[in-house]
Amino acid sequence: MSFRCGTVALAGRPNAGKSSLINALLGEKLAIVSDKAQTTRHLLTGVLTTEDCQYLLVDLPGYQTRHAGMLNRALNRRALEAVRDCDLVTLVVEALRYGSEDRAVLGRIPREARIVVAVNKIDLARDRAELLPFLQRLSQERDFAALVPVSARSGENLPELLRVLRGGLPEGPAAYPEDQLSDRNERFFAAEILREKLFRRLGEELPYSCEVAVESFREEGRLRRIEATILVGRESHKPIVIGKGGATLKRIASDARREMETRFGGKVALGVWVKVKRDWSSDARALRQLGYPA
Ligand SMILES: Nc1nc2c(ncn2[C@@H]2O[C@H](COP(=O)(O)OP(=O)(O)OP(=O)(O)O)[C@@H](O)[C@H]2O)c(=O)[nH]1
Ligand SMILES: [Mg+2]
Numbered sequence: 001m002s003f004r005c006g007t008v009a010l011a012g013r014p015n016a017g018k019s020s021l022i023n024a025l026l027g028e029k030l031a032i033v034s035d036k037a038q039t040t041r042h043l044l045t046g047v048l049t050t051e052d053c054q055y056l057l058v059d060l061p062g063y064q065t066r067h068a069g070m071l072n073r074a075l076n077r078r079a080l081e082a083v084r085d086c087d088l089v090t091l092v093v094e095a096l097r098y099g100s101e102d103r104a105v106l107g108r109i110p111r112e113a114r115i116v117v118a119v120n121k122i123d124l125a126r127d128r129a130e131l132l133p134f135l136q137r138l139s140q141e142r143d144f145a146a147l148v149p150v151s152a153r154s155g156e157n158l159p160e161l162l163r164v165l166r167g168g169l170p171e172g173p174a175a176y177p178e179d180q181l182s183d184r185n186e187r188f189f190a191a192e193i194l195r196e197k198l199f200r201r202l203g204e205e206l207p208y209s210c211e212v213a214v215e216s217f218r219e220e221g222r223l224r225r226i227e228a229t230i231l232v233g234r235e236s237h238k239p240i241v242i243g244k245g246g247a248t249l250k251r252i253a254s255d256a257r258r259e260m261e262t263r264f265g266g267k268v269a270l271g272v273w274v275k276v277k278r279d280w281s282s283d284a285r286a287l288r289q290l291g292y293p294a
Contacts, residue, residue, distance in 0.1 A: 001052045002052075002171045003052055003053065003054075003171065003172070003173060003174070004052065004053045004054070004166055004169040004170060004171050004172065005053065005054040005056070005169065005170070005172045005173060005174050005175055006055075006056065006086075006087035006088065006168075006169035006170050006172070007045075007056040007058055007085070007086040007087050007088070008055055008056065008057050008058065008086060008087065008088045008089070008090055008165055008168075008169070009058045009060060009082050009083050009085075009086035009088075009089050009090070010022060010057065010058065010059055010060055010090045010092055010118075011060055011079070011083055011089055011090070011091055011092070011105055011109060012062060012091055012092035012093060012102070012105055013062050013063065013093075013101035013102050013104075013105050014037035014038045014039075014061075014062030014063065014101075015035075015036075015037040015039075015062065016062065016092040016093055016094055016102075016120060017092055017094070017120040017121060017152050018031075018040070018059055018060065018062070018092045019031035019032060019033045019039065019040050019059050020033050020120075020152035020153070021090075021092060021118060021120060021150070021152040022044075022046045022057045022059050023046075023152070024152040024153075024155060024158060025046070025048055025055070025057060025158060025161070025162065026046045026048050026057070026181065028181060029263075030044070030046050030181060030182055030189075031044055031046065031059045031192075032192045032193065032195065032196035032199070033196070034196060034199035034200050034207075036199050036204070036207060037062065038061065038062055038064055038065070038066050038208070039196070039199055040059055040060065040061045040062065041061055041064075041075060041195075041292075042061075042188070042192070042291065042292075043058060043059065043060060043061075043078060043079075043082055044058070044059045044182060044183070044184055044188075044192075045057065045058050045059075045182055045183040045184075046059065046181065046182050047176045047180050047181055047182055047183070048162075049174060049176070049178040049179075050162070052166070053162075053166045053169065054174040054175060054176065054178070055162070055165060055166075055169070056175060056176075058082055058086060060079040060082055060083070061075045061076075061078075061079055062105075063076060063079075063101070063104065063105060064076055066208040067208065067281040067282075068279060068281040068282030069282065070281065070282045070283075070284065070287065071281040071282070071287060071292065074287065074292055074293050074294070075292070075293075077293070078293045080108060083108070083109055083110070083113065084110060084113075087114075087168065087169055087170060088114050088115075088116060088145075088165060088168040088169060089109055089113045089114065089115045089116070090115075090116050090117075090118050090165065091105065091106060091109070091115050091116070091117045091118070091144075092117075092118045092120050093117060093118070093119055093120065093138070094119075094120055094121045094124075095119050095120065095121050095122045095124065095125045095131060095134065095149060096125055096130055096131070096134050098134070098137075098138055098141075103141070106141060106142060114145050114168050115142060115144050115145060116144065116145050116146050116147075116148065116161075116164055116165060116168065117138065117144050117146070117147040117148070118148055118150050118161055119131075119134075119135065119138070119147060119148065119149040119150065120150055120151065120152055121151060121152070121153070122149045122150065122151045122156060122157075123151040123153050123154045123156065131149060135147050135149070145164075145167075145168055146164045148160055148161045148164055186217065186224070186263075186264055187214050187217045188291075189260075189263060189264075190214050190217060190226050190228065190260055191212045191213065191214045191228065192212075193256050193259050193260055193263070194212045194228055194230070194252070194253075194256040194272070195207075195210070195211070195212045196256075196259075197252045197253075197255040197256045197259075198210050198212070198230065198241075198252060200255075201248065201251060201252050201255070202240070202241065202248075203240075206232075206237060206240060206241070209232060209233035209234065209237055209281075210230055210231065210232055210233075210237070210241065211230075211231045211277075211280055211281070211290055212228055212229070212230055212231070213228065213229045213231060213289070213290060214226060214227070214228045215227045215228060215229055222266045222267060223266065223267045223268070223269060224260070224264055224266060224267070224268045224269070225268075225269045226260070226268060226269070226270050226271070227270075227271045227272075227273075228270070228271070228272050228273075229272070229273050229274070229275050230249075230272060230273070230274045230275070231275055231276075231277040231280050232274060232275070232276055232277070233276075233277070233278060233279060233280060233281070234276065234278070235276050237276075238274050238276055241274050242274055249272060249274065252272070253270055253272045256270060256272075257270040
C-alpha cells in the first residue's frame with residue numbers, strides 16, 4: 001500500500017470536542033481541553049504517523065466571540081484560512097445535537113472542500129437507536145464524504161475514523177519525522193498548559209479576559225526554568241486570579257507545573273506573575289507578541 005500524507009483541519013462549533021479528538025487520535029494529551037467553550041486560541045498541528053499514513057491534524061479554535069473585535073476577527077480569519085488550505089476537513093459535531101452554531105461553521109467551509117463529519121460524544125447518547133436517523137438528517141446538510149460516529153472519551157470507532165480520513169489524503173512522503181508529535185515547541189506548550197489551568201480553575205467569565213505569556217524558558221541541565229505572566233484585562237480581575245492569600249494562583253501554578261513535568265519528562269521550576277494589561281485583546285502589538293496572527 002502506498003504511503004499518504006496530508007493535512008486534516010478539525011472545524012466545529014466551540015466545545016464539540018475538536019481538541020479532545022486530536023488528543024485521542026494521537027494517544028497523547030497535546031491540545032488543551034476544558035468544559036468551557038472557546039478554549040482553543042492557537043492553531044496547533046498534531047502529527048500522527050502510522051505504517052501507511054501521516055496525518056497532520058490541525059486543531060482550530062471554535063468560532064470566537066468572547067474577545068475584543070480584533071482578536072475574534074484574527075482567530076476566525078486564521079481558522080478559515082486553515083480550512084481552505086487543508087487536504088481534508090473534519091467537521092466535528094456532537095451526537096444528537098446539530099444546531100445553528102454547527103450550521104454556521106458548515107456555512108463557512110467552502111463548497112468544494114472534502115468533508116468528513118466526526119459525530120463525537122456518542123458515549124453520551126443514551127439511546128443508540130436515535131443515532132441512525134440523526135446521521136440521516138445530518139447527511140442532507142451537504143454532500144459529505146462520510147459520517148463517522150466516534151467518542152474521543154472512550155476511543156470508540158477512532159480506527160474507523162482514521163481509515164476514512166486516510167482515503168481523503170494525497171499520496172506522498174511524510175512531512176515530519178515519524179517520532180515528531182507536533183509543529184510546536186515546549187515554550188508554546190508551557191503557555192498553553194498554564195492557560196488550560198486558568199480555564200479549568202477560574203469561573204465562567206474570567207478565563208476569556210486572561211492570556212498567558214512565557215517570558216523566559218531556560219534549560220539548566222535536566223531542569224526547565226520557566227517564567228510566565230498571566231495577563232488580565234482589568235485591575236479588578238487580578239485579586240480573583242491570585243485568590244485569598246495567593247491560594248488560587250498557587251493551585252493554578254502547581255497544576256500547570258505538574259503537567260509540564262509529565263509532558264516534558266523532567267523537573268520544572270515555574271514562576272508565575274499576574275499583570276494587568278488593559279485591553280490586551282484589542283492591542284495589535286500585544287497580540288503579535290502573544291503569537292496571534294496580525
Ligand atoms: N462525554 C464526552 N465528552 C467529551 C468528548 N469529547 C470531548 N468531550 C468534552 O467536551 C468538552 C469540550 O472539549 P474540547 O476538546 O475542549 O472542545 P473543542 O471543540 O476543542 O472546544 P473549543 O476549543 O472551545 O472550540 C470537554 O469538557 C471535553 O472533556 C467525548 O467524546 N465524550
Ligand atoms: Mg479546542
